[in-house]
Amino acid sequence: MIIPEHYVELERIYNTTLAKNIRSLAVVSTFPGEGVSSIIISLAKRNALAGRTTLLVDLNIHNPQLNSQLKKAAATTKSTTIKVTDFDQHISVIRGPTGRTFILNLRKPGVLAQHIKQWLTRYDNVIIDTSPMSLKNSANLPTEYIVGACDGTLLTVLAGKTTNAAVATTIKKLQLVPALLVGTVINDQFNPTLKHELLRETRRLNKLFPKLAIKLRHWINHNKILALEV
Structure with missing residues (x-):
């Protein structure tokens, strides 16, 4: 799920990354499905509000998601070239080539860094979607690179x-690179807050006690204690 640009949670992430002169940012996870692509797109949209341009690079060869989440069709054929798709005037997307020869070339020391350097001459920021750290096979570009x-x-x-x-x-793997870990984003998709759990429970009352359910939801939504972050 894409985080709306006005959410304070996104503002905190933005202020510790792109707003702090981090021009090239890799977003990583341990396993698939932890929300990497959603965070990347949310950051790019927030960056656009600041009038800055962002190039999103999808190097998650295991399961590329950026084009689909941005509602742009992406070719599935193997390619040996890098093609840029403009989503709007502030956001562009690259789906990384899946050809084995090109992947092996990207693994050479300094090659990816040189690409990033060139991209930054055209864009204010570059954000890279990576394969999960736990996935290791010859078809992927290792996240450590x-x-x-x-x-x-x-x-x-x-x-x-x-x-x-x-x-x-x-x-530990990131520290061995070494990589500058600027922050950690906790995805609460399967770990709802007490407030959200209470709101969910009020739905049980909708049929029998609809007025009571509405009053309870109003109280929960306006309770200052439940609004506190732990």
Whole structure:
């Protein structure tokens, strides 16, 4: 799910990354489905509000999502060239080539860093979608290569699913690169707050006690204690 540009949670992420002169940012996760692509698109849209241009680079060869989430059709044929798709005047997308020869070339020291340097002559920021750190096969571009070429790295964690041990392993791998870990985003998709759980429970009252359900939801939504972040 894309985070709306006005949400304070997104503002906090933005202020610790792109707003702090992190021009090239890699967004990583331990496992698939932790929300990397959604965070990337949300950051790009927030960056657009500041009048800045962003190039999104989809190097998650395991499961590329950026084009589909931006409602742009992407070719599935293997390619040996890099093609840029303009989403609007502030956001452009590159779906990384999947040809084995090109992937092997990107693994060479300094090659990806040189691409990023060239992209930054045309765009204010570059954000790269990476394959999950836990996935290792010859078809992927190892995430370690990507984070090593970027100014900063943002880690996404799916709360309630990804274990502490798995996150610790990922952080250790990032430290060995070394990568500059500028922040961690906790995805609460499967770990709702007490407030959201209480709101969900009020739906049970909709049929029998609709007025009571409405009053309870109003109280929950305006309760200052439940609005506090822990």
